Structures are given as structure tokens and as C-alpha cells.
Amino acid sequence: MPVRPFTSDDAEALAVLHRSVGWSARSAAGWRWLSQDPARQRLDAPLGWIAEDEQGKPLACLGNFIQTFRLGDQTLYAGTGHSIIVSPAGRGLAPSLIRTLMDQKGMFGFFTFNANARAAPLYRRHRLKPWPAQTHALKLSWPLRRGPRAVSRVLRLVDDRSPGLLAQVLARIPEPLTPHPKAVRAQDLPEGVAMLEAPWEIPAWDSYWAACLAEGRLLADRSPGMMRHRLGNPDRVSPPVLLAAVEGEAIVGHAWAELAKPSVIDPPVLEIVDLMALEGAAGAIDRLMAALVVAARRLDAAKLRLHLVSPSLLDQLGPWADRARREGGWGHAHARFEPGAPDPDLWQPTPYDADYSFCLRPATGKR
Known part of the structure; x- marks a missing residue:
């Protein structure tokens, strides 16, 4: 199934996916607010990605939050995936969504800090390691x-x-x-x-x-x-x-x-x-x-x-x-750092x- 960037105009389709797993659905205003994040705007990064079937039914989604970091006088960026939801009909789409997230350029790393025990092995396949080493669990x-x-x-x-x-x-x-x-x-x-x-x-x-x-x-x-x-x-x-x-x-x-x-x-x-x-x-x-x-x-x-x-x-x-x-x-925090x-x-x-x-x-x- 094709994966495309989504915008706040997709709020209702995203809400369908959120409610299907018992999560609270973000409003269109909430997605617009996330789209106004200064880091996302500087990099013109997608708000996230959605996969749909041929009839336009939402099957899976992944939010893309760009976090700004400071180290001395340096400004750096990292990407975190959030709100990853895969419906039963979209089974198998998670890897392509995660690869899309980590294909972004200009990041020092990628991470997720909210993995459940079932999802944790999936992140390891994408070279995301449990992190920090001493306290990730x-x-x-x-x-x-x-x-x-x-x-x-x-x-x-x-x-x-x-x-x-x-x-x-x-x-x-x-x-x-x-x-x-x-x-x-x-x-x-x-x-x-x-x-x-x-x-x-x-x-x-x-x-x-x-x-x-x-x-x-x-x-x-x-x-x-x-x-x-x-x-x-x-x-x-x-x-x-x-x-x-x-x-x-x-x-x-x-x-x-x-x-x-x-x-x-x-x-x-x-x-x-x-x-x-x-x-x-x-x-x-x-x-x-x-x-x-x-x-x-x-x-x-x-x-x-x-x-x-x-x-x-x-x-x-x-x-x-x-x-x-x-x-x-379990390792609920995973990260991958770029060269x-x-x-x-x-x-x-x-x-x-x-x-x-x-x-x-x-x-x-x-x-």
C-alpha cells in the first residue's frame, strides 16, 4: 500500500485509526498546532505519514515529531515517531512507515520512548537499540x-x-x-x-x-x-x-x-x-x-x-x-544515532x- 505524508486536513482519517485502538483522537486544531512546531517548519518535514487502501480507507499512520536540540552554540535535530497505529487490514505496514521516518536527512538520530513489549522487537530490526543502556527498561x-x-x-x-x-x-x-x-x-x-x-x-x-x-x-x-x-x-x-x-x-x-x-x-x-x-x-x-x-x-x-x-x-x-x-x-526506549x-x-x-x-x-x- 502506498505511504504518503499527511496534513491536518487528514484529521478525521487519523481519528478513525486512533479510535480503533482506543486512543484519543487528535483534533484538526491539534494537528495544526503540531505542524507549527518551529523545528518541523525549519526543516519543512512531514507532519507524519498515512497508508490507505485503494478506496481511501486509512490502514496505518505514523506521526513525525522533530525535536530541536542544543549543544553549546550548536542547533541539532532528531526525529521521533509517535502515534504509530496499524489496523488489522494494514498488517505489515509498520516497517515501511518506520523506514520512511528514518530516511529523513539532517538528523543526528531517531528514537521512540514509548514502545510496548510487543513492539520493542520491531524497532531493533531497524537498528534502534534500547537506550539509555542502563535505564531503558x-x-x-x-x-x-x-x-x-x-x-x-x-x-x-x-x-x-x-x-x-x-x-x-x-x-x-x-x-x-x-x-x-x-x-x-x-x-x-x-x-x-x-x-x-x-x-x-x-x-x-x-x-x-x-x-x-x-x-x-x-x-x-x-x-x-x-x-x-x-x-x-x-x-x-x-x-x-x-x-x-x-x-x-x-x-x-x-x-x-x-x-x-x-x-x-x-x-x-x-x-x-x-x-x-x-x-x-x-x-x-x-x-x-x-x-x-x-x-x-x-x-x-x-x-x-x-x-x-x-x-x-x-x-x-x-x-x-x-x-x-x-x-x-522491557526496552521501551529505543534510539539510533547517525554517523x-x-x-x-x-x-x-x-x-x-x-x-x-x-x-x-x-x-x-x-x-
């Missing part, structure tokens, strides 16, 4: 509310043994375990953590970003302009949690989290999208984690979770990592570096 979670997690386990058991019965339950309660969030308030946060609003408008964020770059790491772009774009997702249904670790007037670390429900029968989870701090900012990650737990409780989340953990962040988490529950267990790419050890990614900020399923189930 780690997902860390911090359970908070036992009741919703227990109900979710029961619903999953019903789904395994009697899908028809679960369908009857969902007909009566279309979105069980929907949270009842309260606002996250500045007065609830631990000392040394502040609410972060419109970082692109405050000089302290400029100074923080400059300090991050000065450390010599390979960093996904968090400049004010990029943050303005990334936080402008029109399909978001609840406000993000944005926090800053502060010392006096200076920002020394930050966190970004989103309330999500991975599936209709999962409990609400506060998913950490970004978590980082300047080297030498003692206690910044600890304070941010304590604040994220406060936020998760306010938002009625059953747990706090970090999908991707770099070796550096694992060290910074300290006791938080020791008491976390390990999820996953001449920077030393991969200079890159210590967070979920922000991939598609988590815009591909999480909203906690209300709406989209």
Missing part, C-alpha cells in the same frame, strides 16, 4: 491511592475473562475512575518550590535556560519560544502542573506534569513530562518531587509516574528512586524529549 511510579488502583485491576480482570461484561459496564459508566481534581495551590507546595506560569515571559527562565546550556549537555530545546509553543496544545483538557525549584529569585530546576488516564479502565495518573535541575542545585529534585506528590494528591491521581529515567536523573532522585515501584521491564552524532552520553533525556507532552490520554477521556 525503567518506569518509576509512586502509588498514592489504593482504591482506584484496586478497581482498575478488577476491571482488567473482567476484560480478560469476559470482555462482553466489561462492555456492559462501560455502556453504563463510559469513563470509570474519572478524577475529581482540585486546583494545585502555591500555598500547598514545599518551601523552595513555586508555581511556574508562562515561563516564556519571565527573565528568570531565560537565565535558567542559559545556565542549563552552559553545563555542556545535549539538551532538548526549552528556550522561551519553544516552551510557549509546547505548552500551547489546543487538545489539552486540564491545565498542566508547572513548577520551579527556586533559590532566591533564581530558578535552579523545574518540573512539568500532566494528569492522564492511560486507558478507559486505568486510574488517573499524574505523568511527569519533564524533571531537571542545574548541576550543584542541592535538593532541587527532592523538593520538586515532594511538590509533585502534593499536586498529584490535589488532582486526585492514584499515582505519580515517570515514564523515562536517564542515568543522571536516577542518581538525582536518590531515595525517591529507592522507594519507587518499577513498571515496564557524526554527538556523544550519546551527553544526552540525559526526560519524557519531554519525545512525545509525552502531547500524546498522553486526557484524564477525562475526552478529545
Whole structure:
């Protein structure tokens, strides 16, 4: 089947594929927003690709997110595939979609940070290796509310043994375990953590970003302009949690989290999208984690979770990592670096570096 680039005009065809696997469908406005990403526009890269049959029925798709990176005064680009969906009729199309993604020029690498156990072997065939080597199989979670997690386990058991019965339950309660969030308030946060609003408008964020770059790491772009774009997702249904670790007037670390429900029968989870701090900012990650737990409780989340953990962040988490529950267990993060790419050890990614900020399923189930 032929594979062609798609645009926001294909939103309905893409929605058909998303809903066929139980994912929330991105709106036409959401696809337009992704098309306005500065990196994609600089490279004139496709928004993604779609495969259709002779009657124009969508069979498979793959989104193409171009991430801007900075290393000192260098600007670099990498490609990540997201929203890869293959219908039963399109079986066998995934390899051609992935090859199309990785045929793009001008990238230092390609990666996906959200592979399930079944898909992981597919990426290895395309020379994408589990990465980072030490932590690619780690997902860390911090359970908070036992009741919703227990109900979710029961619903999953019903789904395994009697899908028809679960369908009857969902007909009566279309979105069980929907949270009842309260606002996250500045007065609830631990000392040394502040609410972060419109970082692109405050000089302290400029100074923080400059300090991050000065450390010599390979960093996904968090400049004010990029943050303005990334936080402008029109399909978001609840406000993000944005926090800053502060010392006096200076920002020394930050966190970004989103309330999500991975599936209709999962409990609400506060998913950490970004978590980082300047080297030498003692206690910044600890304070941010304590604040994220406060936020998760306010938002009625059953747990706090970090999908991707770099070796550096694992060290910074300290006791938080020791008491976390390990999820996953397979290589869910894969990457391939092109000849001449920077030393991969200079890159210590967070979920922000991939598609988590815009591909999480909203906690209300709406989209």
C-alpha cells in the first residue's frame, strides 16, 4: 500500500485509526498546532505519514515529531515517531512507515520512548537499540491511592475473562475512575518550590535556560519560544502542573506534569513530562518531587509516574528512586544515532524529549 505524508486536513482519517485502538483522537486544531512546531517548519518535514487502501480507507499512520536540540552554540535535530497505529487490514505496514521516518536527512538520530513489549522487537530490526543502556527498561511510579488502583485491576480482570461484561459496564459508566481534581495551590507546595506560569515571559527562565546550556549537555530545546509553543496544545483538557525549584529569585530546576488516564479502565495518573535541575542545585529534585506528590494528591491521581529515567536523573532522585515501584521491564526506549552524532552520553533525556507532552490520554477521556 502506498505511504504518503499527511496534513491536518487528514484529521478525521487519523481519528478513525486512533479510535480503533482506543486512543484519543487528535483534533484538526491539534494537528495544526503540531505542524507549527518551529523545528518541523525549519526543516519543512512531514507532519507524519498515512497508508490507505485503494478506496481511501486509512490502514496505518505514523506521526513525525522533530525535536530541536542544543549543544553549546550548536542547533541539532532528531526525529521521533509517535502515534504509530496499524489496523488489522494494514498488517505489515509498520516497517515501511518506520523506514520512511528514518530516511529523513539532517538528523543526528531517531528514537521512540514509548514502545510496548510487543513492539520493542520491531524497532531493533531497524537498528534502534534500547537506550539509555542502563535505564531503558525503567518506569518509576509512586502509588498514592489504593482504591482506584484496586478497581482498575478488577476491571482488567473482567476484560480478560469476559470482555462482553466489561462492555456492559462501560455502556453504563463510559469513563470509570474519572478524577475529581482540585486546583494545585502555591500555598500547598514545599518551601523552595513555586508555581511556574508562562515561563516564556519571565527573565528568570531565560537565565535558567542559559545556565542549563552552559553545563555542556545535549539538551532538548526549552528556550522561551519553544516552551510557549509546547505548552500551547489546543487538545489539552486540564491545565498542566508547572513548577520551579527556586533559590532566591533564581530558578535552579523545574518540573512539568500532566494528569492522564492511560486507558478507559486505568486510574488517573499524574505523568511527569519533564524533571531537571542545574548541576550543584542541592535538593532541587527532592523538593520538586515532594511538590509533585502534593499536586498529584490535589488532582486526585492514584499515582505519580515517570515514564523515562536517564542515568543522571536516577542518581538525582536518590531515595525517591529507592522507594519507587518499577513498571515496564522491557526496552521501551529505543534510539539510533547517525554517523557524526554527538556523544550519546551527553544526552540525559526526560519524557519531554519525545512525545509525552502531547500524546498522553486526557484524564477525562475526552478529545
